[in-house]
Amino acid sequence: MFSLNEQKAIELGESGEKAVREQNEYDALQYIVYLRELGEELLNADFETDLKRVAISLRNIGNKAVQKRSESVASNTVEAIDALAEPSVEKDFSNALWSFSKAVQEIGKGAAQMEMLETAEIAVKALEIIGRGAVAKKMEVVTLWTTMALEEIGYLAGKKQLEDLSNAAKTAREGIIIASEDNGFIPREQIVRYPQLISQTVSEFSDMQNLQPAGYEGSRPNEEFTEEEFFEGEVEEEEPETGDSGKEK
Secondary structure: OOOHHHHHHHHHHHHHHHHHHOOOHHHHHHHHHHHHHHHHHHHHHOOHHHHHHHHHHHHHHHHHHHHOOOHHHHHHHHHHHHHHHHHHHHOOOHHHHHHHHHHHHHHHHHHHHOOOHHHHHHHHHHHHHHHHHHHHOOOHHHHHHHHHHHHHHHHHHHHOOOHHHHHHHHHHHHHHHHHHHHOOOOOHHHHHHHHHHHHHHHOOOHHHHHHOOOOOOOOOOOOOOOOHHHHHHHHHOOOOOOOOOOOOO
């Protein structure tokens, strides 16, 4: 059962998607602003679980904008996610950051495939910031996920012969890996092996094929991102906050 904050995020997200479908850029941008403001309120209240739903709604708007080749809406979506991700690092909201990193990952991958360079470049920068923050706060899953996401964007950009974008993604990924090793955190070998482990795991489950990393056997990177059920499962398993702290147990 969704909390009132989660329900508000869902409604804003659906309205934003509708505006994108109808090519109403002004309204779509407004809903992104509303979601960012809601996210800031949730951050201040320490409601991490509800914040994850904001990540989902922003991701859905961004993906729809990429499909419609709306560079302005897609870019603004990633910028809104980035603005919410940075304070999430400071609050040690690792679960919310994982949702934010997955959102940026999929918007960035789609933008690379559609050759929407502005959006893809912003996504690379956002993932690097999230990844470096995750290293500093010793967030293992977020660190591994952001390096995988950057590898995917670099791979897809390379296939499109977008060399500057591909190199930027590779450089950002390498920077996170070096920072991790310098901090005595996750070794390079584990980071390199992570996408392979993900690929092997999801290949065994037909209903998880959309999670297959781009560039690995069986991947289908040109498909529309359809992780909604996966995300909803995460949220529904959590109980709404009843106290001042919204941090997940």
